[in-house]
Amino acid sequence: MPGVLIIEAMAQTSAVLVMETIGKNADGTLVYFMSVDQARFRKPVTPGDTLHVCVEKIRQRGSVWKFKGEAKVDGILMAEAIITAMIVDE
Numbered sequence: 447m448p449g450v451l452i453i454e455a456m457a458q459t460s461a462v463l464v465m466e467t468i469g470k471n472a473d474g475t476l477v478y479f480m481s482v483d484q485a486r487f488r489k490p491v492t493p494g495d496t497l498h499v500c501v502e503k504i505r506q507r508g509s510v511w512k513f514k515g516e517a518k519v520d521g522i523l524m525a526e527a528i529i530t531a532m533i534v535d536e
Contacts (some may be wrong), residue, residue: 447491452499452525453482456515457500460529464511467503474536480510485527495519501529509533 450460467476491497492506498518505512510532 447495447497449485449487449525452487452491452517453515453527453529455483455484455499456501456513456525456527457518457529457531459499460511460515460531461502463503463513464486464520464531464533465535468476468533469495476536478534480530482530483528483530485525486531487525489519489524491517491524493518497524504528 450473457479463473464477465472497521499515500518501513503511504514510530513529514522515527515529
């Protein structure tokens with residue numbers, strides 16, 4: 447699996463976390479991804495692997511949120527990155 451798709455999976459998971467955190471107030475909210483930092487690809491993800499993507503919010507300042515994402519296969523870290531996003535109303 448290409449690394450860019452692993453990063454995309456982390457970004458999409460971050461957007462879901464934002465919507466779940468905001469809750470009922472999420473209607474009309476958009477998540478714009480601003481940056482990917484400290485991306486590290488430890489091992490290749492191959493066909494047949496089940497990739498588990500875990501994301502946690504590490505900081506929020508106003509409308510800018512920062513997340514730490516990890517992608518693992520069988521508990522082994524395959525990739526990690528810091529993702530920054532801006533949350534805005536539609």
